[in-house]
Amino acid sequence: MNHYTPLKIAVRVVVYSLFILGLAEIVMLDAMFPLVDGYFGEISRTEFSQEFILLLLVIFYMLLGNWHRPIKPVSTIIALFLLISLIRELNFLIPTWWIYPVLLVLAVISWLVWRDFSKLRKATMEFFAQPASVWFFSGILVTFVFSRLMGRSKFWLLMYDESNYRMAKAAVEESIELMGYGLMLLSAVEFALVYFFGKKRDE
Template sequence: MEANFAGIKSGLVRLVIYGALIFGVAEFIRWDAMLVHGQESKFGEDSYTELGQSVLLLIAAGIYISVFARYKQFKALAFFLFSFSTASFIREQDSFLDDHIFDGAWQAGVFSLFAFMVYYLWRHRYQFLHNIALFVHTQAFGVFITGFLTTYVFSRLYGRGKFWQEIMEDRYFRAVKNASEECTELFGYTILAIAAVEFFLFVKRQAKALPTGSSYGKITKPSAATILQ
């Protein structure tokens, strides 16, 4: 009975905290829309909504790298998720990097990070596969998938210019198209940040039940007891 009440309490706390966060994001978007006058200039590359997206990605990346540093049983999965968040952050800086570094700088950064990630995960593939096997059965994974699909699938399709031109016809305003894509994207990044928090909580609970003490072998016949170390 105590466990049931603890679960209910945990769910209510999440509902309140995450609900307040999403409410704050919605108000932040409205505030950003009020700052700029002129339909075509709202929610552009220099908007606070764009900045908010980068901040949320940095928060998620920071959580994942902290898990990487503190919990050796989940280093492989944490590094994968860190790389994903960091690559997304680099992608969000495309205009700045292209203008101030060189054209295509963000692609160079993303592909370099991806190459290193593949190398690292190959060297720790047993741990990574075992981490994934545990992760896919958690609520953190469900939240992550929701954020991923919202950001990288739905927001792209929902924010298509052709779609909004068909809706508004001769009254088309690009700011509406920008708002639909950027605001949905910000919401998706909010969910991904929540997923990072849930991942941290999952790892913190799981690490207590996992064996520790011996160093992780690279790829040589790992036993079940050493895969997660």
């Protein structure tokens, strides 16, 4: 089944653009009507959206391996990596203890790498052979690389004073991070089209 006809690509452009617009509006709402934690703090619509998307991604990539068994070694590790990110986002709930569940998940990842080592090469090649993986990899770069670079205080101090740069820094860093998670969510949609809906239609 061809998921990349001109019509389907046009539909994607419209739907995905509306999704990105929605993410931007969430950030706008935080600027207009900040919640109790202030602008772009732990208790904000932007943070809640990041956590919700991460939860969806963890569930999706856990299920993806069951839909298509050959990529399960990779999709499970990805799901656990995203689970670590979710725990990190929720660290304000357990500020001194969040490192322990993270270490536990890292131990599980290490065990899975050891157990499935012989399958990982083929699974990785198949996973990244899919166009959907480009969305995922782009999201990783935006969230875990670009947003961190844009969050460097020394960059913002070139334009703002010590007393007032933090709000702009937080707004940009958190909105870029949300965008990255959004790209990863779009990767989940693309993988679902290939491995779930496409498979059912073919059957």
